[in-house]
Amino acid sequence: MNPGFTFTPERAATTAGEVDAVFYFILLVTGLFALGVWVAMLYLAIRYRRRSEQDRPREIHGSLVLELAWTLIPLGLMMTMFVWGAKVYFHLNRPPDDAMTVTVVAKRWMWKLQHPTGQREINELHVPLGRAVRLVLTSEDAIHSFFVPAFRIKKDVMPGRYNVAWFRATKLGTYHLFCAEYCGTEHARMGGRIVVMEPGAYQAWLAAGPQPESPVAAGERLFTALNCASCHQPDSAARGPLLAGVSGRTVRLASGGTVVADDAYLRESIVNPAARIVAGYQPVMPTFQGQVSEEQLIALVAYLRSLPAPAQALPVAAASGGPAAKGGETGR
Numbered sequence: 241m242n243p244g245f246t247f248t249p250e251r252a253a254t255t256a257g258e259v260d261a262v263f264y265f266i267l268l269v270t271g272l273f274a275l276g277v278w279v280a281m282l283y284l285a286i287r288y289r290r291r292s293e294q295d296r297p298r299e300i301h302g303s304l305v306l307e308l309a310w311t312l313i314p315l316g317l318m319m320t321m322f323v324w325g326a327k328v329y330f331h332l333n334r335p336p337d338d339a340m341t342v343t344v345v346a347k348r349w350m351w352k353l354q355h356p357t358g359q360r361e362i363n364e365l366h367v368p369l370g371r372a373v374r375l376v377l378t379s380e381d382a383i384h385s386f387f388v389p390a391f392r393i394k395k396d397v398m399p400g401r402y403n404v405a406w407f408r409a410t411k412l413g414t415y416h417l418f419c420a421e422y423c424g425t426e427h428a429r430m431g432g433r434i435v436v437m438e439p440g441a442y443q444a445w446l447a448a449g450p451q452p453e454s455p456v457a458a459g460e461r462l463f464t465a466l467n468c469a470s471c472h473q474p475d476s477a478a479r480g481p482l483l484a485g486v487s488g489r490t491v492r493l494a495s496g497g498t499v500v501a502d503d504a505y506l507r508e509s510i511v512n513p514a515a516r517i518v519a520g521y522q523p524v525m526p527t528f529q530g531q532v533s534e535e536q537l538i539a540l541v542a543y544l545r546s547l548p549a550p551a552q553a554l555p556v557a558a559a560s561g562g563p564a565a566k567g568g569e570t571g572r
């Protein structure tokens with residue numbers, strides 16, 4: 241932890257330096273301009289003060305050079321901030337392909353985290369050094385915000401949505417996790433810590449506890465327990481579309497139009513199946529709202545994502561012509 245006061249938190253992730261660079265650039269530019277305005281104001285107020293009742297200022301006509309200068313210089317500075325800021329923003333919101341996925345479910349007033357291998361933690365997350373960690377965040381109740389100052393990541397955690405953030409830790413240690421969105425009485429105490437370990441130590445840590453069910457295995461078990469396959473079956477009367485390989489595909493809808501079957505769409509199809517029906521099917525599926533928890537929804541979606549596409553083309557999926565390679569918020 242930081243002894244004493246520091247101007248910014250320590251940097252413990254690859255993106256921290258990028259965020260700081262933009263921040264310092266904006267601080268420098270706005271600081272210098274603020275200083276310039278104050279100095280000019282003070283100087284001009286004294287230099288051109290009214291010296292007598294009869295004092296009349298000299299008439300001034302425009303100066304093209306001056307006007308161009310005070311238009312183009314700020315434009316250049318602002319565009320630099322915009323382009324640079326956008327570049328860092330996109331980088332922060334596009335997890336690398338090799339990232340391991342940790343799911344985060346926020347609940348008043350705690351953080352429930354699960355590793356891809358199934359291990360669960362509360363208000364604490366152990367991660368290996370140097371490995372990209374993709375966080376899929378959702379909430380069971382209010383809006384929360386997942387904030388780790390040392391990694392310079394802060395992402396809203398919202399009910400009914402899967403938001404994504406990522407980091408790659410660069411320094412061993414323990415870092416604060418905060419909830420940065422007021423979410424009720426115990427908001428201020430809704431914190432935790434991220435423990436960055438050597439990859440070997442992380443593997444040992446994973447192996448040390450009980451060996452839990454992975455989200456994919458839990459999802460498969462639920463899929464069976466909830467009887468999903470009685471309709472989503474290739475050889476049944478096919479009351480529901482076949483789900484193998486559906487994740488990430490562009491799906492044609494009964495209402496016309498298409499949707500990319502990302503995590504959010506799969507989740508919606510479980511809790512609110514009538515919202516966007518696949519073309520060729522009737523809205524006969526009952527809702528599972530309230531019957532499956534957020535963790536179970538995550539497991540079901542993880543299971544569906546793990547299903548390989550069957551050899552022949554799916555009836556539900558149109559040829560992938562849509563915006564399939566979409567990164568960001570709901571990207572996989």
Ligand code: CUA
Nearest residue numbers: 384419421423
């Ligand atoms: Cu959760 Cu504030």
